[in-house]
Structure formats: structure tokens, C-alpha cells
Amino acid sequence: MPYPALAESDSHRRYWRKNRIVIGLLLVVWFTVTFGVSYFARALNFSFFGWPFSFWMGAQGALLIYCLIIAFYAWYMNRLDIAFGVEEEAE
Numbered sequence: 001m002p003y004p005a006l007a008e009s010d011s012h013r014r015y016w017r018k019n020r021i022v023i024g025l026l027l028v029v030w031f032t033v034t035f036g037v038s039y040f041a042r043a044l045n046f047s048f049f050g051w052p053f054s055f056w057m058g059a060q061g062a063l064l065i066y067c068l069i070i071a072f073y074a075w076y077m078n079r080l081d082i083a084f085g086v087e088e089e090a091e
Contacts (some may be wrong), residue, residue: 017086026069027051033065 041054049056081087 011084015080015086018080019077022073026073030066030069033062037062 037054037058042060046053078087
């Protein structure tokens, strides 16, 4: 049986508005990390454990930030789902 049509209630609109806001903010963080680090990499010119610091920051630091973005989004959406009563049921 397909999902029932979602009612366009005020609660539904507030839920998706908050969801879009957090997605937009996290995309700004992603963009800043992805392009900001590579743009300023030449300015970070010193050795770090035998590797250029800019290489290390681009390869390791950005991945750490991406994982934190994913973890924050999952945590935030779980809280938002509970607040709006649309959380998944435990099996």
C-alpha cells in the first residue's frame, strides 16, 4: 500500500522549513571546507610529519569535517523527528 498523502499542515511546513534551513547551513559549511581549504592551501606552507601541511589538511581535515557534518545532521534530524512526532518506531 503506498504512503498516504501528507497533509499540508502548519506542522508539516515548519518541519520541512527547519529541515531545509539545516541542510542549507551544512551545505555552506561543506562548500567552505571544500573550496576554502584548497584556496588557502598555499598559505599553509610548512612541514607536518614530513608532509606539507596543506596536503595533510586537505586529505585528513576535510574528511573529518565531512564526517562531523553527517553525524550532526543525523543527530539533528532525530531530534526534529521526535519534536514533530514523526520518528521511526523501534522494531
